Amino acid sequence: MKVTIYDVAAKAGVSIATVSKVINNTGKMRDVTRHKVLEVMKELNYHPSVMASALMGKATETLGLLVPDISNPFFSEIARTIEDRAHEQGMSVIMCSTDENEVKERKYLELLQRKQVDGLIVASSFNDRNILKQLVKNDVPLVMLTQHDAALGVTSVSVDDFTGGFEATSHLFSLGHKNVIIIAENTPSSKMRLYGYREAHEAHDMVFSEDNIIRTNASVANGKKCFDEILKREQQTTAIFACNDLLAIGVLQGAKEKGISVPDRLSLVGFDDTILAKTTAPALTTIAQPIEDMGNRVVDVIIETIKGKISSKERILYKPKLIVRETTGKVIDS
Incomplete structure (x- = not known):
């Protein structure tokens, strides 16, 4: 049975407001009271959720956005879209870049x-999924972005990474x-692209190794x-599939430094279709995600x-x- 803020208040003998x-x-209160409430929270294994403010009728009209790395153009571009859309809906966004680090x-x-954000958009991987499970258990409005986890039981928005890797x-x-x-x-997304890569070998009668x-990161x-x-x-090697545009640009730079012509001697495909893909020379062949949508x-x-409509x-x-x-480009025979 899920522990609520009401259970904590009853056990500690204080008001919900306290x-x-x-x-x-x-607010101000005696240290002994604060300590007692904290002890009860620990005893009941109650984890304060972002819904605490909503339970008190104090919606903040703010969303939390957790991304792996804002320096990755894909996440900076989608974060900008999220911010603009939220603004249209009268909401603000607090964004955090986690570096896929559990401590962060x-x-x-x-x-x-x-x-006291009203809901969370999670694009960071969270290797410790128990953290997310506890949020869901506490009825925190949460949506996954760029990944899906059926075990969490929350709505997710992502691209078909398997098909992208296959194509x-x-x-x-x-x-x-x-x-x-x-x-x-x-x-999670890159692993699905890898599955698509494997499937393409079978579909084209190619030897997988x-x-x-x-x-890498x-x-x-x-x-x-x-x-x-x-x-x-x-x-x-005549062809490389990099699972995001950042890695692909690194390969492209490396090839230029080594005097290897792209695509004459090396073909390269990225993933995301960020601004980088359109501005490189040569321009990058890539798998596009509908970032704005x-x-x-x-x-x-x-x-x-958040409104309880889903x-x-x-x-x-x-x-x-x-x-x-x-x-x-096509393979050029040596």
């Missing part, structure tokens, strides 16, 4: 609770490439490092959830689109 003041660290994730959740790899196979290397992250999977610098690693291999939808969903939880899945530009 519990709320302890949760939000506001906990810290920022505590911050957002103190700010990226299939495009390279259709150009005659046989040895396609994938550079992937250890994130675990050795062709390189895992998303950054231009890491993309360059991975490319340097690829160059040291005995077997020549996803950003707008996730705001609409979280607001409807009872059923659904997986909102957008279709990715292959955007062919200048970094992919």
Whole structure:
């Protein structure tokens, strides 16, 4: 049975308002009272939720947004869309960049609770899913972005990463490439893109090798490092699928520094279709996510959830689109 703020107040022998003041660290009270409430919260395993303010009838018209890395253009672009849509709906957004770090994730959740946000949009992976499960248990309005977790039982907004990975790899196979290397992250979305990459091998009767999977974190610098690693291999690589545009740009920079022509000697596909993909030279072939549609939808969903208008939880899945530009071409025989 879920423990509520009312249970804490009853057990501690204080008013709900007093519990709320302890949760939000506001108002004046005796230290002994504050200590007693905290002890009861611990005893009942009650975790203050962002709903504490709503329970007191004090909606703040503020949303919390947790992203892995705001320096990644995909997240900066979708965060801007979210902010604009929220503003249209009379809401403000507090954004936190977690770096997929568990300590930061906990810290920022505590911050957002103190700010009494009305709901959460979560794009960070949260390796410790118990944190999110506890929020859901406490009836915190929460929507997942860029990932889906059926076990959480909340609405999610994401792109079909599996199909995106399949289309990226299939495009390279259709150009005659046989040895396609994938550079992937250890994130839920990237893992699904990897599954699509595997499936494309089977669909095109290509030999799949675990050795062709390189895992790293998303950054231009890491993309360059991975490319340097690829160059040291005995077997020549003619095609690379990078699971986001940042990694792809790193590969592209590495190729330029090594004097390797793209796409004449190396074909490259990214994922996201951020502003970077459109401004590189050559322009990047990539899998486009409908960033604006996803950003707008996730705001609409979280607001409807806050208002109690959504009872059923659904997986909102957008279709990715292959955007062919200048970094992919047919294999040139040596």
